[in-house]
Amino acid sequence: MEASELLQLVIAGLKNGSIYALLALGFTIVYAATNVINFAQGEFYMLGGMLAVFAFSGLNVPLVAAVALAVVTVAGIGALFERLAIRPRKDADPMALIIITVGGSLVFASVARHLFGSDALPLPEFTPGPSFVFAGAAIERQTIWIWVIVTATVIGLTLLYNRTRLGRAMRACMENREAARLMGIDTARVVMVSFALAAALGALAGVAVTPLTSTRFDIGAGIAVKGFAAAILGGLGSPLAAVAGGLLLGLIEQAVIPFSSVLKDVVALAVLLLVLFVRPQGLFRRTRKEKV
Amino acid sequence: MGMLSVQGITKRFGGLTAVDAVSFEVHEGTIHAIIGPNGAGKSTAFNLLTGFEKPDAGTVSFEGATITGMRPHRIVRLGLVRTFQNTVLFDDMTVLENVLVGMHVRTRAGFIGSALALPRVRTEERLAAEEAHRLLRLVDLGEVADARAGDLPHGRRRLLEIARALGSRPRLMLLDEPAAGLNNAETAQLAETLRRVRDSGVTIVVVEHDMGLVMDVSDEIVVLNEGRKIAEGPPLLIQKDPAVIEAYLGEEAVDA
Amino acid sequence: MAAVPATRTLRWALAAIAGGLVLAAPFVVTDKYLLRILTFVGINLIMVAGLSLLFGYAGQISLGHAAFYGLGAYTSGFLAKLGVAWPLALVAGVAAAALGGLLLALPSLRLKGHYLAMATLGFGEIMLFFFTETEVITGGSNGLRGIPPAGLGPLVADTPQTKYLLVWAVACVVLLLAANVVRRRPGRALRAIHGSEMAAQACGIDTVRMKVQVFVISAALGGLSGVLYAHYVGFISPSTFTLHYSLVLVTMVALGGMGSLAGAVAGTVLLTMLPYADAIIPGLSRATVELLQDWESDIHGMVLILVMLFMPGGLAGWGRSFLARISVRRARSAGGDA
Numbered sequence: 001m002e003a004s005e006l007l008q009l010v011i012a013g014l015k016n017g018s019i020y021a022l023l024a025l026g027f028t029i030v031y032a033a034t035n036v037i038n039f040a041q042g043e044f045y046m047l048g049g050m051l052a053v054f055a056f057s058g059l060n061v062p063l064v065a066a067v068a069l070a071v072v073t074v075a076g077i078g079a080l081f082e083r084l085a086i087r088p089r090k091d092a093d094p095m096a097l098i099i100i101t102v103g104g105s106l107v108f109a110s111v112a113r114h115l116f117g118s119d120a121l122p123l124p125e126f127t128p129g130p131s132f133v134f135a136g137a138a139i140e141r142q143t144i145w146i147w148v149i150v151t152a153t154v155i156g157l158t159l160l161y162n163r164t165r166l167g168r169a170m171r172a173c174m175e176n177r178e179a180a181r182l183m184g185i186d187t188a189r190v191v192m193v194s195f196a197l198a199a200a201l202g203a204l205a206g207v208a209v210t211p212l213t214s215t216r217f218d219i220g221a222g223i224a225v226k227g228f229a230a231a232i233l234g235g236l237g238s239p240l241a242a243v244a245g246g247l248l249l250g251l252i253e254q255a256v257i258p259f260s261s262v263l264k265d266v267v268a269l270a271v272l273l274l275v276l277f278v279r280p281q282g283l284f285r286r287t288r289k290e291k292v
Numbered sequence: 293m294g295m296l297s298v299q300g301i302t303k304r305f306g307g308l309t310a311v312d313a314v315s316f317e318v319h320e321g322t323i324h325a326i327i328g329p330n331g332a333g334k335s336t337a338f339n340l341l342t343g344f345e346k347p348d349a350g351t352v353s354f355e356g357a358t359i360t361g362m363r364p365h366r367i368v369r370l371g372l373v374r375t376f377q378n379t380v381l382f383d384d385m386t387v388l389e390n391v392l393v394g395m396h397v398r399t400r401a402g403f404i405g406s407a408l409a410l411p412r413v414r415t416e417e418r419l420a421a422e423e424a425h426r427l428l429r430l431v432d433l434g435e436v437a438d439a440r441a442g443d444l445p446h447g448r449r450r451l452l453e454i455a456r457a458l459g460s461r462p463r464l465m466l467l468d469e470p471a472a473g474l475n476n477a478e479t480a481q482l483a484e485t486l487r488r489v490r491d492s493g494v495t496i497v498v499v500e501h502d503m504g505l506v507m508d509v510s511d512e513i514v515v516l517n518e519g520r521k522i523a524e525g526p527p528l529l530i531q532k533d534p535a536v537i538e539a540y541l542g543e544e545a546v547d548a
Numbered sequence: 549m550a551a552v553p554a555t556r557t558l559r560w561a562l563a564a565i566a567g568g569l570v571l572a573a574p575f576v577v578t579d580k581y582l583l584r585i586l587t588f589v590g591i592n593l594i595m596v597a598g599l600s601l602l603f604g605y606a607g608q609i610s611l612g613h614a615a616f617y618g619l620g621a622y623t624s625g626f627l628a629k630l631g632v633a634w635p636l637a638l639v640a641g642v643a644a645a646a647l648g649g650l651l652l653a654l655p656s657l658r659l660k661g662h663y664l665a666m667a668t669l670g671f672g673e674i675m676l677f678f679f680t681e682t683e684v685i686t687g688g689s690n691g692l693r694g695i696p697p698a699g700l701g702p703l704v705a706d707t708p709q710t711k712y713l714l715v716w717a718v719a720c721v722v723l724l725l726a727a728n729v730v731r732r733r734p735g736r737a738l739r740a741i742h743g744s745e746m747a748a749q750a751c752g753i754d755t756v757r758m759k760v761q762v763f764v765i766s767a768a769l770g771g772l773s774g775v776l777y778a779h780y781v782g783f784i785s786p787s788t789f790t791l792h793y794s795l796v797l798v799t800m801v802a803l804g805g806m807g808s809l810a811g812a813v814a815g816t817v818l819l820t821m822l823p824y825a826d827a828i829i830p831g832l833s834r835a836t837v838e839l840l841q842d843w844e845s846d847i848h849g850m851v852l853i854l855v856m857l858f859m860p861g862g863l864a865g866w867g868r869s870f871l872a873r874i875s876v877r878r879a880r881s882a883g884g885d886a
């Protein structure tokens with residue numbers, strides 16, 4: 001294989017991986033705050049794209065505003081979902097919460113179909129134009145945007161966690177929820193913010209990728225599995241590990257392509273099962289024993 | 293050698309040595325107590341004896357067989373059964389069903405036999421239910437057999453857990469703080485139940501903070517502190533043991 | 549105390565009535581559409597009986613049960629098309645699903661809650677990938693056509709009535725066997741594992757073995773259901789064996805109530821019939837039915853959420869409190885007589 005082809009694969013890997021990273025961040029943030037895996041995370045991604053398309057093509061809002069509107073609306077949906085469906089049973093056994101989020105994913109996908117139909121919907125690139133060429137490999141402008149968004153997200157989250165009261169409260173909850181509660185942290189608020197933030201990140205990923213792939217009401221489940229595979233690669237513990245997991249998964253997927261392009265679609269699933277079965281604590285974390 | 297022989301068992305959690313080279317023997321037909329301040333390693337010792345944790349060093353043998361590192365259900369099959377400090381019942385099942393689950397190792401019916409409702413399975417079920425009722429009467433829970441276990445008040449939950457443990461017809465029973473949260477009358481009833489159980493041929497090891505109960509029922513006491521055994525002997529001697537007094541006074545001084 | 553035999557009699561009476569109705573249906577029902585829907589109810593019941601054991605009783609969630617359905621359907625359909633006799637194809641289909649269950653169960657044993665949910669979901673998606681991609685066997689996304697109807701020698705279930713009877717005969721046997729299991733020792737052990745794995749071990753239950761067994765049984769029943777489905781419709785394609793179907797199955801069990809076979813049956817009947825409500829409720833307008841079909845997923849999702857929020861006992865919980873009220877009333881009137 002030529003160097004430029006290799007580079008092309010790496011670029012594609014880092015592009016998809018960035019999307020997985022944003023979803024993985026969503027899973028990780030919610031899990032850290034609640035010990036819930038939100039099976040509706042993929043639907044936030046779908047809704048992000050859908051609402052942006054709707055605002056842009058349906059309401060004729062400028063693209064930037066459409067994107068912002070979509071992300072904010074989905075964040076609101078996330079917070080509302082937490083308030084109405086999760087909080088009332090927050091102390092129930094994990095099974096009940098899994099089922100609630102599964103129900104949520106069904107409802108979100110289905111309502112999106114009622115509202116926006118079942119066709120694939122396109123969105124223009126943020127900044128249309130020819131791809132950049134770098135060492136013989138092409139980089140679409142939208143890919144650059146995706147990278148910018150991921151980088152900005154990581155910086156933003158770092159600032160949030162280190163510089164703000166809310167972020168420090170979120171971190172305290174991540175370390176030890178009980179202790180955080182005893183220290184007087186409003187854990188209910190942290191949980192709601194976490195859902196909103198996770199939803200916003202999912203939506204952001206969905207919006208960023210829709211110009212390249214278009215969107216449909218039923219794409220949530222597929223991307224959620226990939227995002228979760230990335231999150232679990234990262235160990236579901238730290239946000240940075242989630243990003244690393246996402247990028248790694250994107251690269252692994254591309255690494256398979258030279259051998260078989262069909263297999264690309266199962267790579268994430270295979271990684272998911274492999275990690276769950278062999279190293280459920282993720283690649284970067286040491287085992288933690290639970291107390292009997 | 294005793295019925296249960298513990299040789300130098302050690303358990304470390306990270307930097308903390310929760311149980312540190314502890315050895316003791318339990319003789320058949322006695323009530324043995326393990327006492328010690330909070331965090332002394334008593335529950336961890338139980339976990340090591342019953343297969344819920346694997347010791348980092350040391351051996352445990354029960355009636356001549358080495359049981360170190362065996363999985364919990366196999367240890368139960370050999371006749372060594374335990375209860376939990378925080379009483380873990382099957383809340384969504386009835387009181388009777390809880391005891392029937394406790395009798396799991398003494399019944400045989402599998403999926404196929406049960407599905408086909410073979411005569412031997414039906415007989416086994418009937419006999420098991422009769423015995424479960426008998427065990428419930430032994431701990432004075434006879435009249436609530438059909439209640440949901442989750443609906444029982446605390447004191448009765450403790451008793452049910454003992455009845456469930458007796459369901460396996462154990463030779464040795466380990467009870468982790470059975471009197472925690474009980475009032476005086478209930479504690480007295482518990483002491484009575486323990487003696488009855490011992491007299492029926494079940495050896496007992498009990499972890500307990502209620503010193504009245506411990507001094508009342510036990511034949512032999514092991515004292516743990518910070519994972520180490522600091523004393524061992526009959527109640528009267530233990531009460532006077534300077535190391536024990538020191539350990540407990542130290543704790544009270546901190547509490548105060 | 550009199551209340552207990554009373555509910556037991558009631559239960560048997562209900563079972564007898566239900567059995568009579570089930571057997572009489574194909575002779576009374578002339579509407580082919582309704583008969584078809586009822587046959588699907590039977591097929592789903594077998595599937596859900598298995599899921600109920602695994603999820604409703606043992607508390608081990610599976611979001612990938614459609615995979616076992618597919619394994620049974622494809623294995624049996626493929627073999628039958630090669631000319632293998634139906635009973636053999638059936639055994640092979642069930643065995644393939646059971647093997648799949650075993651292969652998934654063994655590495656999943658350590659996993660709980662979300663992790664198990666994700667592992668089973670991933671397994672389901674991987675199997676779906678294979679159903680779509682191994683074209684030589686499965687016909688790929690075009691599906692497998694011309695699967696012969698079930699039969700043994702000259703006895704062939706090739707009319708709507710005989711197909712119905714075959715499916716329901718199997719469903720009744722499966723439900724009877726499952727009902728026998730859940731109220732005896734293995735059923736209690738499964739519920740104990742659901743309650744607390746640690747306490748179950750302390751009671752001497754080999755939780756690992758139990759979980760593997762129930763996983764395999766559950767998968768085998770899924771396979772059995774898939775076999776019946778394949779030979780009933782004669783054409784199978786990957787679009788049947790999706791995550792969505794797995795979630796519908798979970799919804800049926802959850803609506804029925806965890807730890808209740810009767811509840812799971814009720815949930816299955818209700819949710820399977822729902823989009824075809826016009827077949828049993830005369831006078832229901834076409835528009836209403838279309839609305840129900842269009843909103844089916846929303847209904848499933850809302851059922852999952854609302855059941856978890858407001859009626860964790862599901863339909864069975866309602867049934868139980870209803871029976872309890874009856875027996876209290878009986879006890880009271882009996883007390884009044886004395």
Ligand SMILES: Nc1ncnc2c1ncn2[C@@H]1O[C@H](COP(=O)(O)OP(=O)(O)OP(=O)(O)O)[C@@H](O)[C@H]1O
Nearest residue numbers: 290291292305310329330331332333334335336337
């Ligand atoms: N799984 C575990 N992981 C880490 N540390 C543990 C674990 N289990 C116990 N410990 C620690 O080991 C020490 C001994 O705990 P253990 O529960 O055995 O004490 P105990 O004597 O039963 O105390 P109590 O009277 O409060 O029940 C404690 O410091 C505890 O925090």
Ligand SMILES: [Mg+2]
Nearest residue numbers: 334335336377
């Ligand atoms: Mg303890």
